[in-house]
Amino acid sequence: MSLNSELVTINFGPQHPSMHGVFRLRVTLDGETIVDLEPVFGYLHRGTEKLAEERTYVQIVTLTDRLDYVASMSNNLAYVSAVEKLCNIEVPKRASYIRVIVAELQRIASHLMATGFLLNDLGAFGTPLMYCFREREKILDLFEILCGARITLSYMRPGGIFQDTPQEFWDDLELFLESMPNQIDELESLITGNEIVLSRTRDVGILTPEQVIDASLSGPMLRASSVKWDLRKANPYEIYDEIDFDVPIGATGDTFDRYLIRIKEMRESLKIITQCINLIKPGPVRNEDVPLIIRAPEGEAYVGIEGPKGELGFYLVSDGGISPYRCKIRAPSFINLTLLKEMTAGGKIGDLIVNFGSIDIVLGEVDR
Amino acid sequence: MYGLGLIKGLGITLKNILFLQRRNTTQYPDRKASIIDLAKLDNKNFISYAFTNPMKTLKSMMGMIVISDKVDQHPRFRGEEFSWYEERCTGCASCAKFCPLGIIKIVTDQTGKNYAEGQNYDIETFDIDIGRCMFCGLCVEACPYDALHMGSGFEEGQYKRNDLVIDVERLKKAEKKPSTWFRPQLEQKDDYSPFDEEIAWDKVGRHQKPSKKDLKNKWIRK
Numbered sequence: 001m002s003l004n005s006e007l008v009t010i011n012f013g014p015q016h017p018s019m020h021g022v023f024r025l026r027v028t029l030d031g032e033t034i035v036d037l038e039p040v041f042g043y044l045h046r047g048t049e050k051l052a053e054e055r056t057y058v059q060i061v062t063l064t065d066r067l068d069y070v071a072s073m074s075n076n077l078a079y080v081s082a083v084e085k086l087c088n089i090e091v092p093k094r095a096s097y098i099r100v101i102v103a104e105l106q107r108i109a110s111h112l113m114a115t116g117f118l119l120n121d122l123g124a125f126g127t128p129l130m131y132c133f134r135e136r137e138k139i140l141d142l143f144e145i146l147c148g149a150r151i152t153l154s155y156m157r158p159g160g161i162f163q164d165t166p167q168e169f170w171d172d173l174e175l176f177l178e179s180m181p182n183q184i185d186e187l188e189s190l191i192t193g194n195e196i197v198l199s200r201t202r203d204v205g206i207l208t209p210e211q212v213i214d215a216s217l218s219g220p221m222l223r224a225s226s227v228k229w230d231l232r233k234a235n236p237y238e239i240y241d242e243i244d245f246d247v248p249i250g251a252t253g254d255t256f257d258r259y260l261i262r263i264k265e266m267r268e269s270l271k272i273i274t275q276c277i278n279l280i281k282p283g284p285v286r287n288e289d290v291p292l293i294i295r296a297p298e299g300e301a302y303v304g305i306e307g308p309k310g311e312l313g314f315y316l317v318s319d320g321g322i323s324p325y326r327c328k329i330r331a332p333s334f335i336n337l338t339l340l341k342e343m344t345a346g347g348k349i350g351d352l353i354v355n356f357g358s359i360d361i362v363l364g365e366v367d368r
Numbered sequence: 369m370y371g372l373g374l375i376k377g378l379g380i381t382l383k384n385i386l387f388l389q390r391r392n393t394t395q396y397p398d399r400k401a402s403i404i405d406l407a408k409l410d411n412k413n414f415i416s417y418a419f420t421n422p423m424k425t426l427k428s429m430m431g432m433i434v435i436s437d438k439v440d441q442h443p444r445f446r447g448e449e450f451s452w453y454e455e456r457c458t459g460c461a462s463c464a465k466f467c468p469l470g471i472i473k474i475v476t477d478q479t480g481k482n483y484a485e486g487q488n489y490d491i492e493t494f495d496i497d498i499g500r501c502m503f504c505g506l507c508v509e510a511c512p513y514d515a516l517h518m519g520s521g522f523e524e525g526q527y528k529r530n531d532l533v534i535d536v537e538r539l540k541k542a543e544k545k546p547s548t549w550f551r552p553q554l555e556q557k558d559d560y561s562p563f564d565e566e567i568a569w570d571k572v573g574r575h576q577k578p579s580k581k582d583l584k585n586k587w588i589r590k
Contacts, residue, residue, distance in 0.1 A: 148445045193373030194373040194374060
């Protein structure tokens with residue numbers, strides 16, 4: 001006897017405990033198997049690119065905080081690099097080192113969030129997420145010492161950073177660097193060997209190298225599918241060419257690899273920070289020739305950096321005024337979402353949540 | 369062995385529950401007071417405090433007395449309740465021009481006391497709508513005379529939106545506890561902490577009056 005069944009279309013989100021932000025998936029199901037899937041977004045659209053057209057170059061720094069709100073430092077860095085390229089502004093050496101240190105700290109914070117929420121989606125409610133948040137809290141405290149804010153930092157300015165670091169920051173950073181490797185070990189021994197996690201994530205949502213390259217994915221998503229591409233190595237910005245670090249790559253490109261890449265990248269980030277602390281020298285942190293209201297020359301500039309989620313790029317077009325004529329943001333989460341259908345179609349609905357969690361999207365960035 | 373990973377994970381959770389949980393939890397805004405805390409508030413030895421106030425001692429042992437607790441903040445904390453120094457302000461409205469949201473409103477009176485000397489205008493209106501403020505601190509960065517500073521408080525909840533607009537009277541009356549955000553001269557003062565002491569207008573600035581060169585560097589591209 002065969003059961004007659006018809007396709008059912010359901011809405012995942014925008015208000016769903018497993019959704020990262022206000023995001024909707026229109027899923028067509030045949031029983032428990034996913035037939036078709038269509039992401040619907042725009043619930044958090046604030047028109048950042050349009051708002052940028054009527055603000056001065058320094059004021060836009062505050063807008064970039066709100067794009068990827070778990071990695072504000074990386075957004076700041078990408079934006080100010082684009083302005084510096086547009087206006088040919090030189091950055092003092094010390095500022096470059098501090099920028100790299102805070103960007104790597106932010107990468108650790110962002111990866112902790114990604115790992116915690118992946119586990120949360122898997123059903124490990126609370127515990128691993130709180131361990132990740134506990135470590136992230138230390139990084140946010142470091143940022144509070146630096147710039148008085150924890151999430152919306154507005155730390156960087158075209159031509160450097162806004163103010164030199166207090167001594168308290170370096171002391172706390174050393175304590176953090178001492179404790180963090182142990183905490184990553186603890187997190188890994190909680191998750192990596194866990195049989196439930198393994199059975200839920202191994203061989204789920206496999207992406208081949210050809211697929212990820214065709215869809216122009218970037219960041220941990222790309223590297224998990226054993227494509228060795230990292231903008232810090234391929235096109236070194238700031239002072240990454242002076243620093244020795246590895247680019248970890250995954251083996252199969254499944255969800256477990258995407259988790260493991262993030263853990264490995266956190267260790268590499270700690271290595272980078274340690275080297276930066278040894279190399280940094282006293283000096284100015286801000287180019288004094290840069291005024292508060294910058295009048296950029298006519299032209300255009302694109303700068304992409306390796307953000308925690310992938311290549312984060314700002315494309316600025318200037319018509320010679322005090323604000324950009326056009327500001328285009330290449331948001332990694334948005335582009336990483338494009339392969340969600342390929343990852344999940346044909347699989348079960350339980351795997352949809354796991355795959356979706358492993359992409360690590362932030363809706364502030366997807367909708368902009 | 370299958371299941372070993374699970375047992376290992378449970379061990380870590382147990383370790384955290386037993387040893388690390390309390391250390392990582394910050395009690396805010398209240399925490400349970402012990403006898404020692406209460407005695408400290410009364411400036412007494414806790415043994416003599418226990419004899420003189422047996423009821424309070426009993427209550428605190430049962431965890432029924434709470435005292436308010438402060439969270440750790442850093443001197444650069446960008447808080448509400450801006451510190452504004454009337455004596456330093458010239459009414460140039462640089463802060464209003466540089467605010468990304470345009471929430472600062474300044475109206476100056478040209479017939480003010482020092483207008484004849486060309487020093488500063490009388491400020492009639494200085495409204496900051498902190499209901500819309502995002503505390504980016506760019507107004508503080510733009511101020512050429514170090515008149516406006518970020519504050520250090522954060523517990524300014526109100527029931528009405530209009531109460532969130534800080535006007536000039538409130539700015540004058542507010543506690544002058546400026547944060548060291550974008551004020552390196554305050555960080556160089558050794559023992560200054562924005563959470564303990566107020567600071568007078570003549571000690572807060574980099575200079576009495578910026579030179580023309582300083583202002584040019586700040587505002588005009590060469």
